[in-house]
Structures are given as C-alpha cells and as structure tokens.
Amino acid sequence: MECKNIKKKLIFLVEKSLGPDEEKQLLFHLESCASCREQYEFFKGIENLIIEKKSKDVSPYFFTKLSGRLESISSPEQSELRPAWIRIMHGGILAMIIIVAIISGFLLGKNDSKYSNNKQTAKKTDNTIQKEFSVYDNQFADNFPTY
C-alpha cells in the first residue's frame, strides 16, 4: 500500500474505525515505514489529548453555584417589591446628585479663582506695605537713640 493512501487513513486507524483487514494492512505497513509510523504516533498523541480533556468533570459545587445563580436571576417577588415608580425615583435622585456635583464643582472653581485673585492682591499689598515699612525702618534705625 502506498504511503500517500496510508496517510489519509491514519486518523481512522487511531480511532480504530477501520475494518479488520484494512487495519491489519495499515499496521503491517507501519512496521516498515518510519515516516508513516511517526505521523501515526502524532495522531495518537492528539487522540490522547482529547481523551484527557474528556476525563474532566464539573466542580463538586456546581449545583450549589447554579442554585444561587437561579435564585438571584428569577425572583419575581423582588421585582414586586420594587415597582416602576421606585426605579424612576432612583434614577431621578442619581441625576440630581450628578447635577449638584457639577454645580458644586463650578462654584468651587469660581471661589477658588476669586480666592487666588484676593491672594494676589494681598501679596501686592503686603509687598507695598513691606516696602513702605522698610523705608521707615531705616530712618527709624538711623535715628534710634542709643544708650
């Protein structure tokens, strides 16, 4: 049997889904053909990966988590306790909070700029006063009587 034909059937050989005669022929070929045998081993590795994945199981807490999830999703009693007007009110309150925050921020910013203006004026005044005093200081110092 040619290698080309053999290689097309390797995946079926691994799965043991060939007829007994065909399987025997292929296995006989693999004994003498290194290339085909390598590819066969490669597919066997793939098959083993799938078998390994199939051995996985759900976590032992699967039902507990599922029950919790189901409870939180489907509880019509909860929606009855929260009629539409409450939900609208919550939205309205949230909107008001946002507006108040914006206005507060605006006012704070305005005060801040006013404060910084005052600060600059105060600084200027300070500087002026310091200058005036410094003139007097020297004069006073010069004329201060010593004992």
Place this chain on the structure above:
Amino acid sequence: MNDEAIIKGLAEKDEKAFRELVKSFQKNVFHTCLGFVHNEEDAEDISQEVFIEVHRSISKFRGDSKLSTWVYRIAVNKSLNYLRKHKQTRIMFSIDQLFKSPHASEERDTYKEPGKDEQGYENKELVKVLNKAIHSLPKNQQIAFTLSKYDDLSYLEIAEVMDISLSAVESLIHRAKLNLQRRLLNYWKGKY
C-alpha cells in the same frame, strides 16, 4: 426519576426534579461545552446557563424529542453563542487546567518528540493547534465532531440533536476528520 417526571416537576418548579435533571445531565452538558470552548471555567459557566435556560423554558418544551436531545441542543447553541461573542479571545483554552489532570504525565509519553526535553511545552502547543483546527472546521462539521468525540454520542443521537439525517451525520463527521487530519498534518510537516 424518568424524563416525564422530571419535565412535570420542572414545570411545577419542583427543586427535586431540577436537582435530578442536573445530576443526570451535568457531565454531558459540561463535556459538550468543553468540547467547544476548551476552557473548564467557561464550560462550567455555560453549563450553568444551559440549566438555567432549561429551567426557564420548560414550558416551551413540546415533547416531540427526548429531553436529552433538547438539553444538548441548548448546550450547543449556548456554546456557539459564547464562541461568537468571544471569537477573538477564546480560541485557545487555559493550558494550566488541562495539565492539572493526574493522568497527564502518563498520557504525554505516548507522543514523543526526539531531542525535546520539555514535553509539557510540546503538548501545550499541540493543544493549541488541535483547538485551532477544530475551530476552523465549518460549523456543522464542528458540531457533529464535538458531539461525537467529546460526548460519545451515537450518530443517531447526533442526528436527533442536529435535526438532520443519519447519513448527513456520517458525512459531516467523516469530512471533519479528513479536514482535521489535513490541518494537523500541515502543522506536523511544518514543524518536523
């Protein structure tokens, strides 16, 4: 509890019936989802959504198919919806979860790459390649292959789930295997 009793119990929101449903199908549903998304955490999340959907929609179940068929259909649809949403990021599954299996080291020995010391790294790459190859299959081939390979469903059961003929299932699975073989061989030739 038989299917009829479970269905009746679910319709009456009986917790015992729901518990029985989950107990009967959780492993199968999990394997179906795992076969599509290749990540245990995600597969578990989707499995929970499947049971929530069954719980929610039991009144819509007409009884013209088996309960298991209906549950598998929901599992397949939920998995495909998940993949559609996470198309970009969920092609590769969490490699760490795969290698937490106690049998991992034994099974790894079957595929040997001469000269390579890090078998774990090789297998990780192989897993990625396998998942990518499965995801690249046409949708119906992917569904048929996954149900056959990961759930061990018979061709007849797959035909019921997919609502197609038995011969169509045989054809889909055969083509899926040939496609996978070709894609995996291309990887193998490129690598070695």
